Amino acid sequence: MWSFxxxxxxDEIGFLNGAVDYHCHILPGVDDGxxxxxxxxxxxxxxxxxxxxxxxLTPHIMEDxxxxxxxxxxxxxxxxxxxxxxxxxxxxxxxxxxxxxxQRFHDDDLLTMGQGTHLLxxxxxxxxxxxxxxxxxxxxxxxxxxxxxxxERYLYMxxxxxxxxxxxxxxxxxxxxxxxxxxxxxxxxxARHLLLEDKYDLYGSDLHRLSVFRKALxxxxxxxxxxxxxxxxxxxxxxxxxxxxxxxx
Numbered sequence: 190m191w192s193f194x195x196x197x198x199x200d201e202i203g204f205l206n207g208a209v210d211y212h213c214h215i216l217p218g219v220d221d222g223x224x225x226x227x228x229x230x231x232x233x234x235x236x237x238x239x240x241x242x243x244x245x246l247t248p249h250i251m252e253d254x255x256x257x258x259x260x261x262x263x264x265x266x267x268x269x270x271x272x273x274x275x276x277x278x279x280x281x282x283x284x285x286x287x288x289x290x291x292q293r294f295h296d297d298d299l300l301t302m303g304q305g306t307h308l309l310x311x312x313x314x315x316x317x318x319x320x321x322x323x324x325x326x327x328x329x330x331x332x333x334x335x336x337x338x339x340x341e342r343y344l345y346m347x348x349x350x351x352x353x354x355x356x357x358x359x360x361x362x363x364x365x366x367x368x369x370x371x372x373x374x375x376x377x378x379x380a381r382h383l384l385l386e387d388k389y390d391l392y393g394s395d396l397h398r399l400s401v402f403r404k405a406l407x408x409x410x411x412x413x414x415x416x417x418x419x420x421x422x423x424x425x426x427x428x429x430x431x432x433x434x435x436x437x438x
Contacts, residue, residue: 193413199365199406202416206240208423211302212247212283212309212338212362212393216264219256220249222397226271232399233272243277245302245393247309247338250293251285258282258300283338284310286318294327301333309362311338317345325359336391339364341380342372351388360390363422368415369405377410384418391426392419 214222217229250256265280282300301308312318328335340361367380396402
């Protein structure tokens with residue numbers, strides 16, 4: 190039983206043991222994440238030591254990083270060839286809802302998650318896309334679950350916006366570093382609220398630099414309520430992912 194009078198770190202509660210990382214930037218040299226193969230392998234080695242079982246590599250596709258799915262698959266295959274450990278790796282992408290998205294969506298040129306059932310999306314931190322809700326509805330009509338990456342970090346979103354998105358069937362993915370204050374106090378407060386309100390469906394490291402991630406995991410910022418909610422989220426994400434795979438299979 191976790192005390193409500195103490196604070197804990199992710200390391201202390203063993204959060205990564207048995208975890209699936211549903212969002213990271215470990216694929217080397219394709220975006221603002223890990224720069225080279227050696228650093229990718231170092232991150233994967235750390236995951237092994239921490240007890241992570243599966244990793245979804247989700248590089249950016251956006252105006253600043255106009256990656257093609259073909260290029261990303263090539264990079265993923267090279268990483269898989271170089272890695273000899275026990276981690277199960279999957280390739281998806283984090284899709285910015287910008288001017289590049291409409292054509293890729295029209296062409297069905299997408300890297301999805303969860304056996305092809307989920308699409309990880311993001312927006313600008315400062316302003317929503319002009320047709321945010323229409324775009325999310327279009328994704329749903331395609332038969333995909335839109336998964337909004339790190340909703341706690343969008344400065345323009347209010348609690349009413351979160352409620353509206355959940356009513357639309359949009360799934361939320363927590364960036365666990367938000368709880369550690371890596372993205373500021375505002376993001377930490379919103380992350381804690383969404384977590385304790387059971388609004389999240391998935392979680393992820395959003396790892397870009399291993400050193401930053403390791404420091405975040407050691408910060409004693411979690412209350413007993415946070416720990417219980419995180420454990421519930423971890424189980425919820427696993428069960429839902431398993432059910433998605435079963436339904437598709």
